Amino acid sequence: MSESRNAYIDAFPAEAKVVRAAFYSSFLALALGGVFGIIQTLHRTDVFRFIDSTDYYTVLTAHGVFLVISFTIFFLVGIFTWAITTSLDRSVKDIRFTWGWYSLMAIGITLTGVAILAGFTDSIDMSADVLFTFYAPLQGHPLFYIGLVLFIVGTWLAGADWFRTWWAWKQENPDERIPLPTFMVLTTMLMWYIATLGVAASVLLFLLPWSLGLIETVNPLLTRTLFWFFGHPIVYFWLMPAYMMWYIMLPKVSGGKLFSDPLARVVFVLFLILSVPTGIHHQYLDPGIAEGFKFIAMTNTMFLLLPSLLTAFTVVASMEHGARQRGGEGYFGWLKALPWRDPVFTGMALAGLMFAAAGFSGMINAGMNINYLVHNTFWVVGHFHLTVGTAVALTFMAVTYWFLPQVTGKALWNRSVALGQVVLWFLGMTFMSNAMHRGGLLGIPRRTAEPQYDGFEFEASVGSVAELDAQIALGGILLTLSLVLFFANVIGTALNGRSDTLPDNSYAETLSGPEDAPKVLDNLKLWTIIAIILVIFAYTFPLLSIIDRGGLFGPDINPFPVSIETIPMLAMALEGYTTAAVASAGEFAQATLLGVIR
Amino acid sequence: MGQATDTVERTEIGHDEFDPIGTLALIMVYFAILVALWLFMYFVEFLGNDPTVTGAVVPVVGLI
Numbered sequence A: 001m002s003e004s005r006n007a008y009i010d011a012f013p014a015e016a017k018v019v020r021a022a023f024y025s026s027f028l029a030l031a032l033g034g035v036f037g038i039i040q041t042l043h044r045t046d047v048f049r050f051i052d053s054t055d056y057y058t059v060l061t062a063h064g065v066f067l068v069i070s071f072t073i074f075f076l077v078g079i080f081t082w083a084i085t086t087s088l089d090r091s092v093k094d095i096r097f098t099w100g101w102y103s104l105m106a107i108g109i110t111l112t113g114v115a116i117l118a119g120f121t122d123s124i125d126m127s128a129d130v131l132f133t134f135y136a137p138l139q140g141h142p143l144f145y146i147g148l149v150l151f152i153v154g155t156w157l158a159g160a161d162w163f164r165t166w167w168a169w170k171q172e173n174p175d176e177r178i179p180l181p182t183f184m185v186l187t188t189m190l191m192w193y194i195a196t197l198g199v200a201a202s203v204l205l206f207l208l209p210w211s212l213g214l215i216e217t218v219n220p221l222l223t224r225t226l227f228w229f230f231g232h233p234i235v236y237f238w239l240m241p242a243y244m245m246w247y248i249m250l251p252k253v254s255g256g257k258l259f260s261d262p263l264a265r266v267v268f269v270l271f272l273i274l275s276v277p278t279g280i281h282h283q284y285l286d287p288g289i290a291e292g293f294k295f296i297a298m299t300n301t302m303f304l305l306l307p308s309l310l311t312a313f314t315v316v317a318s319m320e321h322g323a324r325q326r327g328g329e330g331y332f333g334w335l336k337a338l339p340w341r342d343p344v345f346t347g348m349a350l351a352g353l354m355f356a357a358a359g360f361s362g363m364i365n366a367g368m369n370i371n372y373l374v375h376n377t378f379w380v381v382g383h384f385h386l387t388v389g390t391a392v393a394l395t396f397m398a399v400t401y402w403f404l405p406q407v408t409g410k411a412l413w414n415r416s417v418a419l420g421q422v423v424l425w426f427l428g429m430t431f432m433s434n435a436m437h438r439g440g441l442l443g444i445p446r447r448t449a450e451p452q453y454d455g456f457e458f459e460a461s462v463g464s465v466a467e468l469d470a471q472i473a474l475g476g477i478l479l480t481l482s483l484v485l486f487f488a489n490v491i492g493t494a495l496n497g498r499s500d501t502l503p504d505n506s507y508a509e510t511l512s513g514p515e516d517a518p519k520v521l522d523n524l525k526l527w528t529i530i531a532i533i534l535v536i537f538a539y540t541f542p543l544l545s546i547i548d549r550g551g552l553f554g555p556d557i558n559p560f561p562v563s564i565e566t567i568p569m570l571a572m573a574l575e576g577y578t579t580a581a582v583a584s585a586g587e588f589a590q591a592t593l594l595g596v597i598r
Numbered sequence B: 001m002g003q004a005t006d007t008v009e010r011t012e013i014g015h016d017e018f019d020p021i022g023t024l025a026l027i028m029v030y031f032a033i034l035v036a037l038w039l040f041m042y043f044v045e046f047l048g049n050d051p052t053v054t055g056a057v058v059p060v061v062g063l064i
Ligand code: HEM
Pocket: A034, A037, A038, A040, A041, A044, A060, A061, A063, A064, A067, A068, A071, A072, A131, A132, A133, A381, A385, A388, A389, A390, A393, A445, A446, A447, A448, A449, A475, A476, A477, A479, A480, A483
């Protein structure tokens, strides 16, 4: 029986259990997050209000934290464990260690979740309505931070587990190239280690001691900056597993091969080195950070477009390869030859399409002056429901339809429901996100329970606010229905009996393989060092000047002598230097222009 | 899953025969949309609102 079947659970029964546990944890978070999502949607559009507006931030915090911390990251550790074991074709070194980090993550997020949800009741003196960005001056119960620390330490240990497995493999295969899925896992984790230093510093040095009452005050700008040091790269921690799926699963389900293994490696290396030194682009409107530093962050951000465009090309080319192999023809006719009835394919393809749309709103966000137009408006919420809320979430749900049978040994409950589910998500998000973007342009704020004001109307040049609200509520309802279908399939599959006809555990082959990739791409040490250097360049001076101006622990007290005389001088020198450089570039441009005109 | 239920005829296309012309076509369309939206942005940002922080390159970037 088992001989004929070659699913993941057959080759790696012990690991399949961990992956399954991670998936179920992830789905539980998705369910909770979804419930809070629809509550706040109906509340702020004034379609249906049954909670008190003062509880809105508890709902919003739960929605944010459960979805972008636990749903995404639990799913990530599941597929990364699958990727390592499958592509290296070996078990983890010690399955107890693997269960160890999984448990740590589960315990941690439970504590954090309890701290948040306790905010709903007055009978316990506990709350953490700090939103998923949790920087000062918002303060949560210590349990919130402690749980978060445990969760993140869990992910660090997970990374150690994967590195350990790779090292063991390398001993036995010293001359082989790192298999692509493993390469993706390792680069992502290196990026994560660098990124989480920011949040570790912020939580352990400031927020936790502050919430425990050990220190009186903190420097809010410092905790914000440290948060965004981590808050931008976490975006890539959500995206990179989705990218991995687009590179190694999508070509296969399209019926083709990955167009280029070397390009995929280049993309992941670029993410490793460019993800962190860009965080300040979330702080374009923060006073207290010099414009020059913001400009540097913007430049780095624009460079980050490169790996995303490379991905668009490689992934679409791989899909086209599949379509042509299936007989597709013409400039656009090949699109019809793609397997649109397969929920795994369609879900991922629609997710990619949404991501392309998000590319535009992201470019608006990234531009320093255009950002002023949309900063902290509903536009931003529209933007990230396209990125993490669809490109990532819909990809994860779509591949679940392939992974779930692999890790349970049971057939998927219903493929048609699955297809309906991914299409419904796409539709719902089209309504909701489009209206959010438009609302943002009118100036409707995000993070607001009742954005309806007496004696003031948002002016819509096209349509009306009532129409936007209706679309947002409709979109939210479609999304919620989509989630219901998703969970029906997860539960239905879990209740299914064992299946003997599962597809083999495999991932996409390549048209151009690792032998075409320069060896230096696999030099992880080199890329890590470059990444660290860029971070030092981007952050040393902003951090020092924030501390210099506001104090390490806030504006009033200066317990540590941070006044190394040279620091402000250096910072000023750098500022002066960039100013001079840009100014002279400007003069040069002007002179040339005048010359040309004359 | 796609694989198992797929009954479509396959023709093997290797690296050298494959010319991703459709990808090029799609990406051109995407760029055209991006450019159009970018131009449209001018009307939303600069004509639809009072001026925000605008001016020559130098004052925006340099004066810290
Ligand atoms: C049923 C589907 C969903 C609905 C109806 C929904 C609705 C909303 C709404 C209306 C807001 C804005 C609230 C405000 O700013 O006042 C929001 C915020 C947010 N959503 Fe969703 N959402 C859904 C799914 C998702 C998913 C799948 C993710 C990510 C994986 C996500 C991540 C977020 C985040 C991070 C915020 C920002 C929280 C904050 O401002 O602190 N949402 N959501």
